[in-house]
Amino acid sequence: MLAGGSFSLTEACSRAARVQVPVVPSLGGPSSDPRTRALCELGLGAALDAGASYADIRIGDNRTQILRTREARVVSVNDNDSRGFGIRVLVQGTWGFAASAELSEAEVLRVARTAVAMAKVNSALQREPVQLGPAERNVANYSTPLRRDPFEVSLEEKLDKLLSLNALALKQQGVSFVNSELVIVRERKFFASSEGSAIEQMLLRVAPSFSITSVDQKLGSFQTRDSLTSPRALGYEYVEEFPWEDEVREAASEAAAMHTAASIEPGPRDLILHPTHLWLTIHESLGHSTELDRALGMEANFAGTSFLTPDKLGKFQVGSELVTVVAEKTAKGSLATAGYDDDGMKTMEWPLIDKGKFVGYQLTRDQAHWIGAQRGNACSQAESWSEVPFQRMPNVNLRPGDKPLSLQQLIEGTDDAILIKGDNSYSIDHQRYNFQFSGQTAWEVKGGKITRLLKDVAYQSSTPAFWSACDAICSAEEYGVGGSLFDGKGQPLQSNPVSHGCAPARFRQINVLNTGRQG
Amino acid sequence: MLSEERGRTLVEQLLGLSHADEVQVDLESEETTHLRFARNSPSTSGNASDVTLSVKSWFGKRSASATVNQLDEAALKQVLERSEHLAKLAPEDSEYVPNLGAQSYPSVNAYDDLTRTGGAHGMVEGSTLCVEQARKLGLEAAGFTIARARSSFIGNRNGLRGSHRATEVSFSETVRSPQAGSGWAASGANSIAGVDYARCSATAIGKAQRSVSPRPLAPGKYVTILEPACVASLMRSLLSSMNQRSADEGRSFFSAAGGQTKLGQQLFPEQVTIRSDPAAVAAPGAPWGDSGLPQLPRTWVDQGRIADLACDRFWAQKTGRQPIPLASNLLMSGGSGTVADLVSSTERGVLITSLWYIVSVNPRTLLYTGLTRDGVFWIENGKIAYPVTNFRWNDSPVSVLSNIDGMSESVRASPRESTATNISVPALRVKEFELSSVSDAV
Numbered sequence: 012m013l014a015g016g017s018f019s020l021t022e023a024c025s026r027a028a029r030v031q032v033p034v035v036p037s038l039g040g041p042s043s044d045p046r047t048r049a050l051c052e053l054g055l056g057a058a059l060d061a062g063a064s065y066a067d068i069r070i071g072d073n074r075t076q077i078l079r080t081r082e083a084r085v086v087s088v089n090d091n092d093s094r095g096f097g098i099r100v101l102v103q104g105t106w107g108f109a110a111s112a113e114l115s116e117a118e119v120l121r122v123a124r125t126a127v128a129m130a131k132v133n134s135a136l137q138r139e140p141v142q143l144g145p146a147e148r149n150v151a152n153y154s155t156p157l158r159r160d161p162f163e164v165s166l167e168e169k170l171d172k173l174l175s176l177n178a179l180a181l182k183q184q185g186v187s188f189v190n191s192e193l194v195i196v197r198e199r200k201f202f203a204s205s206e207g208s209a210i211e212q213m214l215l216r217v218a219p220s221f222s223i224t225s226v227d228q229k230l231g232s233f234q235t236r237d238s239l240t241s242p243r244a245l246g247y248e249y250v251e252e253f254p255w256e257d258e259v260r261e262a263a264s265e266a267a268a269m270h271t272a273a274s275i276e277p278g279p280r281d282l283i284l285h286p287t288h289l290w291l292t293i294h295e296s297l298g299h300s301t302e303l304d305r306a307l308g309m310e311a312n313f314a315g316t317s318f319l320t321p322d323k324l325g326k327f328q329v330g331s332e333l334v335t336v337v338a339e340k341t342a343k344g345s346l347a348t349a350g351y352d353d354d355g356m357k358t359m360e361w362p363l364i365d366k367g368k369f370v371g372y373q374l375t376r377d378q379a380h381w382i383g384a385q386r387g388n389a390c391s392q393a394e395s396w397s398e399v400p401f402q403r404m405p406n407v408n409l410r411p412g413d414k415p416l417s418l419q420q421l422i423e424g425t426d427d428a429i430l431i432k433g434d435n436s437y438s439i440d441h442q443r444y445n446f447q448f449s450g451q452t453a454w455e456v457k458g459g460k461i462t463r464l465l466k467d468v469a470y471q472s473s474t475p476a477f478w479s480a481c482d483a484i485c486s487a488e489e490y491g492v493g494g495s496l497f498d499g500k501g502q503p504l505q506s507n508p509v510s511h512g513c514a515p516a517r518f519r520q521i522n523v524l525n526t527g528r529q530g
Numbered sequence: 531m532l533s534e535e536r537g538r539t540l541v542e543q544l545l546g547l548s549h550a551d552e553v554q555v556d557l558e559s560e561e562t563t564h565l566r567f568a569r570n571s572p573s574t575s576g577n578a579s580d581v582t583l584s585v586k587s588w589f590g591k592r593s594a595s596a597t598v599n600q601l602d603e604a605a606l607k608q609v610l611e612r613s614e615h616l617a618k619l620a621p622e623d624s625e626y627v628p629n630l631g632a633q634s635y636p637s638v639n640a641y642d643d644l645t646r647t648g649g650a651h652g653m654v655e656g657s658t659l660c661v662e663q664a665r666k667l668g669l670e671a672a673g674f675t676i677a678r679a680r681s682s683f684i685g686n687r688n689g690l691r692g693s694h695r696a697t698e699v700s701f702s703e704t705v706r707s708p709q710a711g712s713g714w715a716a717s718g719a720n721s722i723a724g725v726d727y728a729r730c731s732a733t734a735i736g737k738a739q740r741s742v743s744p745r746p747l748a749p750g751k752y753v754t755i756l757e758p759a760c761v762a763s764l765m766r767s768l769l770s771s772m773n774q775r776s777a778d779e780g781r782s783f784f785s786a787a788g789g790q791t792k793l794g795q796q797l798f799p800e801q802v803t804i805r806s807d808p809a810a811v812a813a814p815g816a817p818w819g820d821s822g823l824p825q826l827p828r829t830w831v832d833q834g835r836i837a838d839l840a841c842d843r844f845w846a847q848k849t850g851r852q853p854i855p856l857a858s859n860l861l862m863s864g865g866s867g868t869v870a871d872l873v874s875s876t877e878r879g880v881l882i883t884s885l886w887y888i889v890s891v892n893p894r895t896l897l898y899t900g901l902t903r904d905g906v907f908w909i910e911n912g913k914i915a916y917p918v919t920n921f922r923w924n925d926s927p928v929s930v931l932s933n934i935d936g937m938s939e940s941v942r943a944s945p946r947e948s949t950a951t952n953i954s955v956p957a958l959r960v961k962e963f964e965l966s967s968v969s970d971a972v
Binding site: 083084085087088089090091092093094095097105106107108109110111112113122125126129130132133134135136137138139165166167170174187188224226228231232233235307308309310311312313315318397398399401436437438439440441442443444445447449467469471473502503522524526527 | 562563564565566567568569570571572573574575576577578579580581593594595596597598599600608609612613616617619620621623624625650654657658661670672673674676702703704706714779780781782785786787788789886887888889890891892893894895897899900901903920922924949966967968969970971972
């Protein structure tokens with residue numbers, strides 16, 4: 012739409028020599044193509060020639076395989092490839108970005124000039140020129156550690172795994188339907204910047220799951236129990252080693268039992284939240300509220316702002332002294348883990364909440380100066396080559412308790428509570444105060460024992476009140492990791508993967524609703 | 531964006547190269563340009579062009595799909611080979627149905643060439659106007675505008691062919707006041723000329739100014755006016771759940787006791803009619819849906835009665851019905867007048883601008899939860915009396931439609947959570963809407 016203007020290809024190619032992209036040991040991704048470095052040099056050179064003070068290019072090669080089944084049937088087998096490149100430029104303190112699927116010299120030049128043209132047009136409105144933090148010149152590669160590449164596993168083996176889960180589920184009493192799926196994502200990207208960075212990364216994720224439905228025609232009721240699995244940044248070994256048979260039997264039994272489970276009496280109740288559930292509560296209430304772009308209004312038109320404004324940094328008690336939360340993009344198997352972010356900065360770990368006190372934000376390179384920080388913490392990420400990188404959530408984890416405490420001991424030490432497992436419905440307001448969550452199953456805890464299954468359970472609270480009510484966190488042996496491939500933010504909406512680790516935790520007197528009686 | 535000629539040629543080329551028993555080609559090319567601003571300054575902008583070429587191959591009852599975004603000869607070969615290779619490995623599909631034959635698709639007028647070639651300039655001008663108006667008043671604007679130009683092609687060996695092109699532009703803006711007020715407005719159209727940046731700016735500024743210092747209101751059920759953006763969110767959730775198979779299988783709100791369904795039941799008052807028609811000027815949609823089924827004009831809720839449920843081709847064949855694709859647009863009939871007219875005829879109640887973070891809570895009752903956002907007001911004696919706090923709500927589109935006691939005219943509306951331009955709905959006044967707890971968010 013915005014034309015890049017007329018240009019001479021020959022002239023541009025000769026000028027491109029002003030940017031030299033270092034050689035990176037290839038991981039079989041874009042840098043294995045002998046044209047890649049030359050195209051990067053061409054694009055970066057053209058952007059600088061057109062007036063950019065900084066430029067970077069990301070060449071992406073993404074493959075996704077999605078296998079879906081229901082009962083004894085394969086519903087769909089989809090295998091998707093997406094390749095292309097995006098060029099980001101800084102001109103007169105304003106970002107510009109353009110992308111294309113066509114990797115040719117002429118298109119690289121057009122896209123570089125379009126990005127610069129967009130930045131120039133928009134700079135007329137600019138009141139807060141972008142300030143990049145200190146440069147890091149990184150020449151490196153990074154690959155998700157894995158033992159078995161899921162794309163090398165035969166289609167038959169993967170479908171057999173799903174269909175065998177379905178067959179087992181259908182043998183269980185009360186099971187009417189079962190769906191299962193396996194999603195495999197491989198993201199290969201090559202990043203080069205006008206500051207001399209060159210980074211190749213291969214990020215891999217697998218997401219196996221199933222959902223069992225029990226229909227009781229006499230009661231006119233249906234109940235669904237989703238698997239308590241989570242996507243991980245691991246190889247096919249995750250699928251092979253997961254205890255599927257136990258999980259299928261448990262899910263089937265719980266779906267069938269839900270028809271006649273006791274409906275919850277609403278009111279303030281103590282909650283024990285399992286890691287398969289608590290990860291999402293952490294994500295929504297503490298993950299998003301500690302994003303600096305939200306706190307400063309950059310996401311005000313869509314994702315929202317945050318109650319954790321900069322004046323609260325280092326001062327505000329957001330939870331009890333048991334609550335320590337760290338951010339990282341380095342944990343093996345976690346979904347936001349990478350060697351480098353999409354600004355080309357090396358990933359790291361840092362505190363967000365220390366003993367209940369709000370002490371840190373998630374930052375990109377160009378946000379650090381807003382709060383007087385020396386550098387960002389490598390939180391820049393784009394969904395794909397065609398999207399603008401911006402601040403995205405790292406893995407945000409609740410530290411386990413220091414004192415030995417198993418889930419069993421926590422239950423034994425609780426007189427009256429509800430134990431919630433698995434994630435289900437989740438909603439939170441645009442400043443991350445008021446939330447409402449529910450799980451896959453809810454269990455009554457009475458006198459230190461799990462007594463019965465409950466249904467229609469959801470809880471509502473406000474972030475600071477909820478985390479201040481945390482009075483117990485289990486120790487490290489109970490630690491588990493949950494996550495999602497699809498954390499949405501930004502306009503146009505981008506989905507990014509993220510994980511959250513935690514141990515079971517107890518929260519006192521949280522408002523519980525009966526969702527069977529609402530509306 | 532692929533031209534008509536290039537798109538059709540590629541489809542024919544792929545059909546000719548295929549070795550499968552049956553093959554369907556779906557090809558889409560898209561060019562987008564967007565601009566974001568926040569804190570009265572541009573934040574990011576982008577221009578992207580991409581294609582999606584999907585090939586689904588069948589060998590007998592075995593099938594698989596592959597997708598690429600390159601159109602050179604190697605990519606065409608790769609996508610065919612991969613889909614054929616995977617299809618041969620896939621087990622036989624017990625729900626196989628043969629490919630459709632030639633279809634007649636409705637003519638949809640949703641393309642504006644001026645928007646494709648020059649839309650970006652209009653977007654910059656519109657956004658600049660909005661930012662400057664907010665800045666002059668000491669307010670802070672954040673917004674997003676995007677233009678899309680898309681061409682789509684479909685074909686198979688049984689003679690099915692289709693092509694369609696469309697442009698879409700959408701804009702939304704949130705204006706915030708230093709005194710903790712916030713207002714939002716949005717506009718969407720198929721051309722840049724149809725997007726009213728000035729009206730959005732005036733509306734968002736007006737709401738930001740009027741929502742300063744909200745007063746407390748106890749949670750509870752209130753007479754409520756839901757502006758069109760709220761209704762768009764709720765009706766989209768309702769329409770997406772109207773599925774014949776899940777109703778027949780007993781796992782839907784539309785299931786009824788004894789293995790029956792609610793198809794044909796009068797669930798809502800007679801003033802409720804919800805249709806889809808891709809050719810509707812009010813909010814056009816795509817001319818074909820699942821498997822290439824034509825999107826014919828259809829009434830989903832006819833004067834309160836459930837008239838149709840979406841039904842895939844296999845289930846239609848099995849149960850002796852006509853296949854019905856999921857709707858590609860949503861048209862809810864309205865009454866007359868505007869939101870202001872509904873306010874002026876309301877003695878006491880709540881006016882809600884938009885709904886946010888809407889998720890399913892109970893699929894058996896279609897209970898949803900979400901928040902109010904960017905303008906909630908108390909109405910007294912036909913006038914907006916004062917702003918009130920935001921709320922979490924727990925309610926359902928079923929309850930909302932059952933409790934209607936006033937409708938404005940139907941207007942094109944964007945749900946708060948999307949940039950969709952294919953929805954036309956009225957504002958609704960309902961006898962009760964459950965605001966279940968206070969949200970401190972501003």
